Amino acid sequence: MDSPFIYNAPVSGKNFIGRRQDSMILQNLLSQGEHVAIWEPPKTGISSLIRYAMFNMSIGAKPSITVEVSLMNVRTLEEFLIKVGSALIRSIAATPMEYAEVVDRFLRGTHLVFDEKQYSSKDEVLSLSWTPDDEDIRALLVLPFKIAENRNQKLFLILNEFQNVSFTEDPDRILRPLDDVLRSPHGHDCSYIFTGSMVNAMQSIFVGSRLFHRVVTRVKLSEVDDRDITDHVNKGFLSSGKVVTNKDQLQGACHLLRNNLWYFNQFASFCDSMSKGYIMEPAMVDALNCLIALHEPRFTAIMNSLTTHQVNLLRAIKDGVTHFSTAEVIRKYSLNSSANVNRVKEALMKKEVITFVENDTPLILDSLFEYWLKTYYFENK
Numbered sequence: 001m002d003s004p005f006i007y008n009a010p011v012s013g014k015n016f017i018g019r020r021q022d023s024m025i026l027q028n029l030l031s032q033g034e035h036v037a038i039w040e041p042p043k044t045g046i047s048s049l050i051r052y053a054m055f056n057m058s059i060g061a062k063p064s065i066t067v068e069v070s071l072m073n074v075r076t077l078e079e080f081l082i083k084v085g086s087a088l089i090r091s092i093a094a095t096p097m098e099y100a101e102v103v104d105r106f107l108r109g110t111h112l113v114f115d116e117k118q119y120s121s122k123d124e125v126l127s128l129s130w131t132p133d134d135e136d137i138r139a140l141l142v143l144p145f146k147i148a149e150n151r152n153q154k155l156f157l158i159l160n161e162f163q164n165v166s167f168t169e170d171p172d173r174i175l176r177p178l179d180d181v182l183r184s185p186h187g188h189d190c191s192y193i194f195t196g197s198m199v200n201a202m203q204s205i206f207v208g209s210r211l212f213h214r215v216v217t218r219v220k221l222s223e224v225d226d227r228d229i230t231d232h233v234n235k236g237f238l239s240s241g242k243v244v245t246n247k248d249q250l251q252g253a254c255h256l257l258r259n260n261l262w263y264f265n266q267f268a269s270f271c272d273s274m275s276k277g278y279i280m281e282p283a284m285v286d287a288l289n290c291l292i293a294l295h296e297p298r299f300t301a302i303m304n305s306l307t308t309h310q311v312n313l314l315r316a317i318k319d320g321v322t323h324f325s326t327a328e329v330i331r332k333y334s335l336n337s338s339a340n341v342n343r344v345k346e347a348l349m350k351k352e353v354i355t356f357v358e359n360d361t362p363l364i365l366d367s368l369f370e371y372w373l374k375t376y377y378f379e380n381k
Contacts, residue, residue, distance in 0.1 A: 003272075012048065019052075026053040026219050029217055030156065034191060036191070037202065037218050040220075064156065067087050067155065068087070069160065071165065078132060081112065093125075106147070107140075110140075112136055112140065134177065137174065145186040156190075159192065179215070198352050226255075229264055237272065242278070245278050253284065257368060258367035271287040295372070309334075312344075314354075
């Protein structure tokens with residue numbers, strides 16, 4: 001029997017909870033040929049939002065081409081070019097002869113080639129015959145526009161974990177020509193969709209630099225309403241003949257997990273598996289303990305990677321401190337100096353443990369990690 005609490009894959013249809021307004025915003029931008037960027041902490045619903053929006057756009061519309069590329073393991077310029085180019089070529093071709101024709105038509109004169117030997121041995125539809133130069137990079141970045149124009153179809157190129165281009169030897173070799181290509185008049189039949197789970201790294205690319213200003217629009221995920229989550233969970237329990245005895249406890253779980261549906265579906269799944277008929281407080285407590293036990297090794301690894309000063313700053317954030325450079329705070333939390341505070345803040349942001357929101361307020365990015373940190377690591381029970 002299919003579980004009503006899905007957390008192992010993106011969701012759509014009846015399993016897509018809340019964020020209808022976010023979907024409408026995304027659909028409107030993409031229908032106008034705009035380029036968008038979406039960055040949020042891991043497992044907060046980016047893939048589900050895109051899938052839901054794409055499905056809605058496909059209803060009654062002429063066929064479009066969607067190409068999705070994960071940059072999770074990309075560390076070099078060459079890997080970026082080959083991975084993105086190969087995905088684009090495979091989206092419109094299926095045989096070696098077709099691969100060769102597409103490369104010859106759209107990438108002739110570059111070092112990006114179809115190599116029969118590489119295809120036979122490694123199943124690679126795109127290879128580099130030499131070290132890539134600036135013309136190769138630009139040709140690859142323009143390729144989705146050329147394919148869309150040639151096919152007279154809309155093309156959506158989704159680049160997941162886009163912040164990983166920062167790990168390449170010279171990120172500007174990708175970012176600057178990409179900014180230039182997106183500013184050039186190529187028509188409205190192609191949209192780049194940039195996603196990332198490293199909040200601070202994505203902000204550095206799209207906000208901190210001068211690149212992509214007014215050519216890439218950020219779509220920010222709104223918080224899913226408590227009622228949408230509790231309705232979803234109650235319906236899931238009812239489908240297996242179970243009832244929650246105290247609705248307020250579900251509301252409390254929403255606040256504890258900051259309405260993170262990925263965590264909440266795991267929590268609800270544990271509740272479902274550990275109860276019969278009525279879901280009471282002991283089952284919810286056990287479910288929360290199981291959720292903590294599942295993720296605790298990851299949280300422990302995070303803390304073990306931090307210096308004492310970084311741990312002390314997290315302690316200050318846990319205590320509600322927002323201004324860290326005052327003499328009293330520096331002395332109380334052994335932070336040494338205001339210069340050291342800035343270094344510690346930057347280090348924690350680089351490790352994607354915290355970020356800063358309105359009025360320079362610190363925010364621990366992972367909601368369950370924040371609860372574990374306060375309750376278990378700092379033993380504030």
